[in-house]
Amino acid sequence: MTDHHPQQPRQPHDATPAPASVPIPLPPPRRGADWMFGGVYGTVLASGLLAALDQQGGEYTPLYDASWVLVTAAAAGLAHGYSHHMASHRDGSAAHRWRLLVRALWNEWPMIAATLPTVLLLVLAGIAHWESYGVTAVGLGLNTALLFAWGSLVAVRVGYRLTTALLIGLADGTIGLAIIVANALIK
Numbered sequence: 507m508t509d510h511h512p513q514q515p516r517q518p519h520d521a522t523p524a525p526a527s528v529p530i531p532l533p534p535p536r537r538g539a540d541w542m543f544g545g546v547y548g549t550v551l552a553s554g555l556l557a558a559l560d561q562q563g564g565e566y567t568p569l570y571d572a573s574w575v576l577v578t579a580a581a582a583g584l585a586h587g588y589s590h591h592m593a594s595h596r597d598g599s600a601a602h603r604w605r606l607l608v609r610a611l612w613n614e615w616p617m618i619a620a621t622l623p624t625v626l627l628l629v630l631a632g633i634a635h636w637e638s639y640g641v642t643a644v645g646l647g648l649n650t651a652l653l654f655a656w657g658s659l660v661a662v663r664v665g666y667r668l669t670t671a672l673l674i675g676l677a678d679g680t681i682g683l684a685i686i687v688a689n690a691l692i693k
Contacts, residue, residue: 550681650685
């Protein structure tokens with residue numbers, strides 16, 4: 507007769523803490539390719555907000571718009587990092603889980619950084635009193651070029667050949683072109 511032990515039901519994450527003698531490692535930091543996700547996401551977010559905040563016939567408020575682009579990017583980064591943390595919840599002490607959350611939130615910096623060119627453009631537009639149509643057109647064009655750059659540079663960094671990397675950049679740039687077309691059609 508063999509000893510058969512039925513598998514015990516799994517306890518909730520907080521029911522049994524990890525033994526103190528076994529350190530639980532932090533997940534590795536993100537690779538370069540993950541920056542592309544944040545860069546593309548942040549640039550697309552900034553483009554969409556730039557197009558949406560520019561209302562024909564409404565009062566043009568570029569400094570206000572710049573603050574909303576930045577606040578929205580920060581909120582999206584926090585929400586995205588938090589949701590990644592919750593989706594990959596691991597056992598461990600509360601301090602360890604807090605470190606994981608901090609790392610997940612920190613990993614969202616490319617998304618926020620990718621909105622900074624649009625924020626800077628809007629701040630300059632507010633200071634120099636530039637027309638809204640020109641600022642929106644320049645911003646959407648700039649962001650389309652940045653999407654191309656994000657795609658191309660990260661693809662080269664992770665090992666694609668130059669021709670393939672440029673095609674990946676072109677695919678990313680197409681997202682920017684789609685926002686430009688949508689902006690023209692909606693307005």
